[in-house]
Amino acid sequence: MKKEELIQILMRISSGEASDEDIHLYNNWCNSFQGKSKSIDDFEQIKANMLMEIEKQTHYQTRTSQTRLLPRIGIAAASIIIILLVGSYIYLHSGKQSETPRMAIKDVAPGGNKAILTLGNGQTISLDSIHNGQLAALAGSNISKPQNGLLVYSAENNNSEAVQYNTLSTPRGGQYKLVLPDGTKVWLNAASSIKYPTTFKGTNRAVTITGEAYFEVIHNAQKPFRVTVKNQTIEDIGTEFDVNAYGDEAVIKTTLLQGSVRVMKGNSFVVLQPGQQAIVSDNSDDINIQEVNASNKAAWINGFVSLDKVGVKEFMNQLSRWYNVDIEYTGTIPNKKYGGLINRNSNLSDVLFALKASGINTRLEGNKIIVLPN
Template sequence: MHTDEFKDLLEKYLDDRITPEERRRLTTALEDPACVQLLDETICEELAARAYEGEPDEGIRQLIQQRLDQEVRPVHTIRPRRYRWAAAAAILAIMAGAYLWSQRPVKHQAEPTLIADAAPGSNKAVLTLSDGTKVPLDSTGNQVIQQGSTAIHQQGGQLKYDAQGTTASVQYNVLTTPRGGQFRITLPDGTQVWLNAASTLRYPTAFTGPERLVEVAGEAYFEVTGNASQPFKVKMKDVEVEVLGTSFNVNAYADEPTIQTTLLKGSVKLSANNNHILLKPGQQATLAANKGFNVNEVDPNDAIAWKNGYFLFKNESIESVMRTIARWYDVEVSYVGDVKKQRLGGTVSRYEKLEDLLNTIELTKTLKFKIEGRRVIIMP
């Protein structure tokens, strides 16, 4: 393929302007070592330019390094322009996976067998008031919900409590997102919470006691308003997180084997099973059943990729990847044959159609998918 044509296809891919036919041509081109070399050079030029401008490039270098590991099976790339060259690096990894598998004996790769599709998730939730009243919420809503002297304002995919509103007695509300839903809420103290799919947040309509206590099941990202005289606490399963003012992500889904807390800024104290630890920014604490905390240095932005509109997988098992995808697209997953040992890595927009996402994984020639109704069947 001519250099200019290849670069044009690459630009269209990164800007999400590529047609299905052009995508097939780009995928075919990436099996050509000459095009791989050209992509390497293009990314290197971009890295050099960023270094000259003083911009960080370590994240991009790490993504490029993924192509050296044939066990990492990337999925796709994210759409936001600020990630364009990280996306280009992910394309390299996609090519690497496809090329490495092309060197092995493989079964005939049939055309994708998808026969249906599922839309990505959206802003939707149910607010359950203390008296049991259920209020459906979605992206189009614009209303004021009066609860005693407290006014709850909904504007699109966000709830906001009137910070001036008080109640004679504290009442507890519950915000629940379904599979395929997400929602944002500003609590009475100004703390902001982003709630991921299939998650629940229980909280008071006013913080009047010595502490601000909320409960989470599923996944949520917090930006806590500081108040040294009234610590903010989050309870989830067996873990309690205590903060004064900070930003952190918690993941405590019932179907996940561990509970994770990732700190972006500030400081948090974690307690579980008589164990207590302090986290610093850039650290992630993982708690498995009947075990203590395991703390690792991480890129904390990875943990809130979902909040920023994309999935991020780093050499994860296909089961872990599909649990995340299933919650967002509200589908069930089943496996045929010995496929659970496969691992995937890469990034993908949360707003891709499920068919496009799965077709991209199929390009690595490691897995095949079939959709029957709302069930995704994974095959070797």
């Protein structure tokens, strides 16, 4: 099949307009890798080249001019995107092909803008139910919700020495964006929290997080910005970075997109450069560094779930948090790796159908995904 023809098929698949013949040709293309002894690197390069071609023919969305552009893919495309970039990967290694017809299953909607704001006096505000506008005036800041999904602290002159701390928390199936009093922007992923002062006093700006958060820090060399997570500290040196520290993951991952950060634990520290990720476990002060596709690691702030060579369990943990469902395994966890992007606006049925087409069998029972033996 010519590259141009394949790209047009993928475009129709992504828009939900693919015919049975398109799907058949696509499956044949996947299977063509089986007998050619192509390496993982060969496949990854082909996949990257195809993505670049598709990106040229689609609309784009971007957060800043420096970050990698991501394709604006329709909601209907989600299941096919996972088949394209996950299914092909599985076909390549397992030799399995699935053309199982889609079965009707109970659906679960994706997460959305949901969060609870806890003030210093213990008062709680449900941000997804309260009207837009000013919420409160505290020592050093005015708090407002200018639009759904965004909480903004506006600094004001304050001579008081008292510092109040607020906490923003997202449930499973929630996300929220926060602008701190110094202008630093924070994206909070599902099942996460950030504790911060309503005004930054003293010689540094310190916040504490759980779960996952992405930071665009307003740099100030005289007042460094520090993120504390468990027993680890990340200090910005003019920076955009992502911190993933969920309790159900074995390690804490700090990924740098721009600038520089210092990651510290115990007596150890490293300084990351863009495109690097620091990996730290709970039971060690060792800090390991690996090169990664940093934009993929932070794809969730642009509305995508990134599958960057992740295993089934890590992927299922992401589904659990975003769709607010539990996960149960009924046998050995499949030893397969994933790659690509999934639109976070997709219903769960699209994702589970794509998993089935890719050889991962699941069953949805109430609020639980049961991963079945192959």
